Amino acid sequence: MKKSEKVLLGVFAFLFLAIIGGGGFMYAFNNYTSIREENDTLRDRLADMNLAISQGADWADKYGWLEEHCPNFTSRQEASAKLLEVITAEAEKKGISIGGKEFIEAARVLGPDGLPLEENLGYFDKATVKITLAGIQEQAFFGWLHALQQPQSFLGITRMQINPSGTNKTINAEVEFTQFYREKSAPKVSKAN
Template identity: 80%
Template sequence: MKKSEKVLLGIFAFLFFAIVGGGGLTYAFRNYMAIRNENDSLRDRLAEMNLAISQGADWAAKHGWLEEHCPNFTSRQEASSKLLEMIAGEADKIGLSIGGKEFLDEVRVLGPDGLPVEESLGYFDKAAVKITLAGVPEKSFYAWLHALQKPQSFLGITRMQINPSGSNKSINAEVEFTQFYREKSTPKVSKVN
């Protein structure tokens, strides 16, 4: 072999090892970083799981309270009628006259199969009623709202619009109440032989 061939062979060998070695190092570095990121995510997941396990008794107690206190109705119509009875009863106690009552239908997102999408269902079912009041005393109105809205009853005000009526601190109002509940299934009747 000539000296120039040896030099060219040396340069070729150097370039070959530089390219192959550089590619190998790049591949190894990418794999190392992927494994490192996966270890970090697994470490975070393990910390979340340990936290969830340590809080298990608290969440079990909260679930027990929820099962004990959450209202159960067989249908949205039953829940709506009970909600309206409760609202009207509290209004009668305070002496408010309810002008308009309207049951509101729950808007559910339907999937391509025509069934409600699971994400839109949530944990609770809900019934809503819109109440219209005209010319009611402001103080009585707020006492009525305070008497109705209690976390223990799973009842809340989801929308409210108040306008002054122009005389004696009286107001016109439109209030939407929502009752959250869990729909209990009706027992199936079976034939006994």
């Protein structure tokens, strides 16, 4: 073998080892960084799990309170009727006459299988009633809204539109009230032996 061939062979061997060694080094470095990232992710997940375990008693108390206080109705129609009853009773107390009443059907997005998508279901069921009022006093109107919207009743105002009627601080309003509840199954009727 000539000296120039030996030099070329040496250069080729050096380049070959540099390329293979560099590729191996990059492969090892990429694996090392991915393992490090996975360790960080697992460490964060473990911290979240430990936090959730330490707060378990608090969440159990919150769940117990929710089970005790959340209204239960057998259907949306029953919840809507009860909601309308509460709204009209409070309006009578405040001397407000309700112009129009309309039950609002909740829009459900259906999936490809024809069933409601799970992310749209949520934890609570809800019934909504739209009330239209004309020419009522502002003070009575806001007192009525304040009396109705109480956290412990799971009843809230989800949409409101107010327009001044032009005389004596009276307004025209359109308000949507929503009753959040949990749907319970109707009791089964059975024969007594």
